[in-house]
Amino acid sequence: MAQNKNNTDLAELLLQCVGQPDPMLSMLEWLCAQLMEAEVSGQVGAGKSERADSRSGYRCGYRPRRLDTRMGTMYLMVPKIRQGGYIPFFVTERKRSETALIQVVQEESRDSYRLLFQSLKERGLTTPQLIISDANLGLVTAIQEGFPGASWQRCKVHFMRNIPAHIPQKDKKFFAAELKEIWLTPSAESARKRAAEPADKYERCFPKAIRCLEDGLEDSLAFYAFPQLDSRKISSSNMLKRLNKEIRRRTSVVGIFLNEEAYIRLVTTYLMEYAEDWSVSRAYLSEDSIQTLLQAVA
Structure with missing residues (x-):
C-alpha cells in the first residue's frame, strides 16, 4: 500500500x-x-x-x-x-483496562477497606454506632472486622435496585412501588409485615426477587433501632452520593489540575465548607438528641 x-x-x-x-x-x-x-x-x-x-x-x-x-x-x-466492522483500538484498550480494574477492585476491596478503616482509627475514629453502605462483600467483611459491635445498615436504595433485577422490565415499575412502602412504615415490625405482603403475592411469579428481599430485609431495617435520628438520612447512603457528585462537579469545572496537591486543596476546602454548613445551619441532630442516644446505647 x-x-x-x-x-x-x-x-x-x-x-x-x-x-x-x-x-x-x-x-x-x-x-x-x-x-x-x-x-x-x-x-x-x-x-x-x-x-x-x-x-x-x-x-x-x-x-x-x-x-x-x-x-x-x-x-x-x-x-x-x-x-x-471496526472499533478504534483506544476504545477496546480502555474497555480492557476497565475490566481489569473491576477485577482488581473486587479482589482487593476487603484489604483496601481494612487499610482505610485502620487509617481512620489512627486519626481518632472510634467504633461508630451505625455504618451505612451497600452490600459489597469486601466492604461488609472489612466493617465487621474493623468495627466489631457496630450496627450495619444496608443502603435501602441499593437494596431496592437489587431486587427488581430479577423481574421482567414490564413489571418493574409497580413492583418497585410496593417495595418502597416497606421502608416508609414507622417501625421495624410494621416493615416486616409490609414486606410479607409482596412476598406472599409474588413468590410464585418472581421467586428470585422474593428470595433476594427475604435474604437482605433485616440488614436494611437496622436504622429503626435509632428512632432519635432522621430515618431519611440514615437508611441509605444518598447523602454521601450527593456529596461525591458535588465533588465531581467542582473538579470537572477545573478540568486539568497542575498537580495532585491542587486537587486535594480544592476538595479539602469544599469538605470543610460542607462540614461547617451541616454543623451550623443544616444539622438534623441536636446535641440533646445525640447525648440521649449515646446514654441509651451505653
Missing part, C-alpha cells in the same frame, strides 16, 4: 485548536480522527479512495460515537467497514 503524504500544516492546525472553547480537547479529537483513519487504512489494505492490489475491504461511511475522556466529552466520526 502506498504511503500517503501528510500535508497537514501543524501551525494552522494549532491556530484552529487555540480558537476552540477547549483547545486541548480539540487537539485530542483531531489526533483520534487521524489514528482511526490510519488504523482503518491498515485494516482494509488501502487508504481512503486509493486503488491498490492489496485492498481487502471497503469503507462505507461514518457513524457518530461519544467518547468520554479525562479532558472532556468528544463526539467522533468513526469509520465504518463493510465486512468485519
Whole structure:
C-alpha cells in the first residue's frame, strides 16, 4: 500500500485548536480522527479512495460515537467497514483496562477497606454506632472486622435496585412501588409485615426477587433501632452520593489540575465548607438528641 503524504500544516492546525472553547480537547479529537483513519487504512489494505492490489475491504461511511475522556466529552466520526466492522483500538484498550480494574477492585476491596478503616482509627475514629453502605462483600467483611459491635445498615436504595433485577422490565415499575412502602412504615415490625405482603403475592411469579428481599430485609431495617435520628438520612447512603457528585462537579469545572496537591486543596476546602454548613445551619441532630442516644446505647 502506498504511503500517503501528510500535508497537514501543524501551525494552522494549532491556530484552529487555540480558537476552540477547549483547545486541548480539540487537539485530542483531531489526533483520534487521524489514528482511526490510519488504523482503518491498515485494516482494509488501502487508504481512503486509493486503488491498490492489496485492498481487502471497503469503507462505507461514518457513524457518530461519544467518547468520554479525562479532558472532556468528544463526539467522533468513526469509520465504518463493510465486512468485519471496526472499533478504534483506544476504545477496546480502555474497555480492557476497565475490566481489569473491576477485577482488581473486587479482589482487593476487603484489604483496601481494612487499610482505610485502620487509617481512620489512627486519626481518632472510634467504633461508630451505625455504618451505612451497600452490600459489597469486601466492604461488609472489612466493617465487621474493623468495627466489631457496630450496627450495619444496608443502603435501602441499593437494596431496592437489587431486587427488581430479577423481574421482567414490564413489571418493574409497580413492583418497585410496593417495595418502597416497606421502608416508609414507622417501625421495624410494621416493615416486616409490609414486606410479607409482596412476598406472599409474588413468590410464585418472581421467586428470585422474593428470595433476594427475604435474604437482605433485616440488614436494611437496622436504622429503626435509632428512632432519635432522621430515618431519611440514615437508611441509605444518598447523602454521601450527593456529596461525591458535588465533588465531581467542582473538579470537572477545573478540568486539568497542575498537580495532585491542587486537587486535594480544592476538595479539602469544599469538605470543610460542607462540614461547617451541616454543623451550623443544616444539622438534623441536636446535641440533646445525640447525648440521649449515646446514654441509651451505653
